[in-house]
Amino acid sequence: MKKTFYLPVLGLMLSTSLFAQDQKETVKNIVSEATTNSQLKNLAHELLDVVGPRLVGSPEMKNAHDWAVQKYADWGIPAENEQWGVWRGWDRGITHIDMVSPRSVSLEGMQLAWSPSTSSKGIEAEVVILPEAKDSISFQKTLNSVKGKFVLISMPQPTGRPDDNWEKWATPESFEKMKMEREAQNDAWNARIKTTGYSSRELPKILEKAGAAGIVTSNWSRGFGVNKIFSAYTEKIPMVDIALEDYGLLYRLAEYGDKPVIKVMAQSKDLGEVPTFNTIAQIKGSEKPEEYVILSAHFDSWDGAQGATDNGTGTLVMMEAMRILKKVYPNPKRTILVGHWGSEEQGLNGSRSFVKDHPEIVAGVQAVFNQDNGTGRVATISGNGFLNAYDYVGSWLAAVPDEVASIETNFPGIPGGGGSDYASFVAAGAPAFNLSSLSWDYWNYTWHTNRDTYDKIVWDDVQNNAILTAVLAYMASEDEDKTSRDKIVLPISKRTGEQMTWPEARDSTRRGGLDD
Known part of the structure; x- marks a missing residue:
């Protein structure tokens, strides 16, 4: 009796211990790769200095999509540009x-x-x-x-x-x-x-x-x-x-x-109707390929400057995280997918299109991690109204080294209404979380301005964000359990006096700036 009772428990303890050792080693390798072999500055130069700003419908936007696909191919990560609509094409000129x-x-x-x-x-x-x-x-x-x-x-x-x-x-x-x-x-x-x-x-x-x-x-x-x-x-x-x-x-x-x-x-030149895209890349899951950890950042920008912190830095974080994961965690349990969304600036159009066009992926979402508010290190994460978000996001954050991130959390929080692409997934009921950064005077000095340039990037903070994202993706992929989608009962709005409702999923503008 004792033998048949204790051996499974011992096996479970050994399995848990081995996973803890593997987890610690993987996180250590993520940090090492990010700090000793960072590609952030190279990526930033190519994207911001060479390609430039990425206004939807512009030649630079298409160049950015093609550049990202090639960069992922260089890292051995399959990627493609997925068309979701058309836009009024325009070339700024001098x-x-x-x-x-x-x-x-x-x-x-x-x-x-x-x-x-x-x-x-x-x-x-x-x-x-x-x-x-x-x-x-x-x-x-x-x-x-x-x-x-x-x-x-x-x-x-x-x-x-x-x-x-x-x-x-x-x-x-x-x-x-x-x-x-x-x-x-x-x-x-x-x-x-x-x-x-x-x-x-x-x-x-x-x-x-x-x-x-x-x-x-x-x-x-x-x-x-x-x-x-x-x-x-x-x-x-x-x-x-x-x-x-x-x-x-x-x-x-x-x-x-x-x-x-x-x-x-x-x-300037009016280029007529041009296609507009999302760039999608993924590392296929080895055990649960139909479940997804999604890294999210919008690719487009306004074009008063280089679009460095809105959202060049978010783009760099997600690309660097994918590069690191491919190197140190090449066979994830779940599929790790990255979305570089088009036309976020005109209303979350790229991510809304993706959610609308890929219900099977949305149904399989384990978690979405989005970053979009500047160069600062991530400081806060909200549970966005998912009742049990604390249980899983909290456990994933526990694996992040203290020197990388000290994050204030708000669980369960309330659902975000549309400030960035995570909201497209939240509206569809998928657990999505915004990695919200410290300000660095973002609103005044770089958000949609003529000074949103390479020199405003704070490299240590962006590197920390890449490590944080990679660790969260790894932990979400390895989690034994599928994340809960249970939602809180929303409170009464102080503004209207009525009970708040969950945001509704909306389709995107598929013909931007064009007369039908």
Whole structure:
């Protein structure tokens, strides 16, 4: 009796002990490979310096997809570009913006994404401020004044110094005075826009119809030298964004009656309808190939700079994690799949398409790990409303070396609503977790700005994130149990007073920027 009772227990203890030893050794090897043979800087150079920013529909976006497939092939990892839709193709080209009167000076600025081009000779015209009117009827009568002119449609900022600089150096009274004056100016400008009868998005088209030569904006990001760069709303005339400092110069000259003149050369090309893709790579599972650990990062970016921290760093983390896993853990229990999603910036389109098109993969998801908010080391993870997330994510995190990550967790949390691609999976009921990073002034200085460049990357933090991701993927793959998908009962919303509901899975925009 004793022999038949104790031997299985002894065998279980030995098995558990051996797995613990294997786990410790694998984690050690992951850390060693990441720290002694890092490929992060090489990958960053190739992606950010050579390929460049990755606006959906641009040649650079397609180049990035092809580069990733080849890079994975070099590592012995099968990969492919999977088309999910089409988009309006556009090639940025070169922008030159110069003031030619009352003096000559080159201005810092660029055309906005999908802006119409100028002729090869460019456009030279006077700069005027958006006409002021008492109401929408009066505004219509002012539109003749914009014909043949570049029109300034953004509020001129009273200061180019961020608030933390004021707080450090100004007297409290001076700081408060500046904020009050800026708030009053902002209110006045919003009222000026409102009396036109149009939104700030509609105005460019109205001014275009009135015969304006071009539209000039300045979307300051509340930091030294940073503007946010998004898309144009015109169809035939150029729309450009100019740095706060130069925009203020033009505004003051126009306001004082000095009649500034600028010359804009914008050499963009409309490429018509082009295919858009996700890049998918995977290391096939050896025991449970139909269950998936998914590494997730969006591949596209806005193109005001290089897209280094949004989401170049997330892309680097996932690629480096896959490279490491292929080397030290080549035969995972479950399939480890990486998705480099297209057109996240326009509404999670790549990941939503994948979820819609691959229900069999979504059904087999063990866990999704997504990273998308800058270069900082991962600091927080939420359970996203999955009732038992603590049980499995907590055990996986326990294997991560303390020197790599000290992470604050929020279990069970509530489901994320759409800030990044993990939300596409959460909405479909698949356990997906966002690896949320420390700020490094992400929102002000690099999120969608003209300064989101290679030099802003913090390499130690990105390396730690690659180790963290690789360890989590390894642990999720090896877990004996399939993760639970049980959801919490959501609380009452403080905003609406009604019970919150789980987000609904949505299909993507499959024809972006194209007239049907």
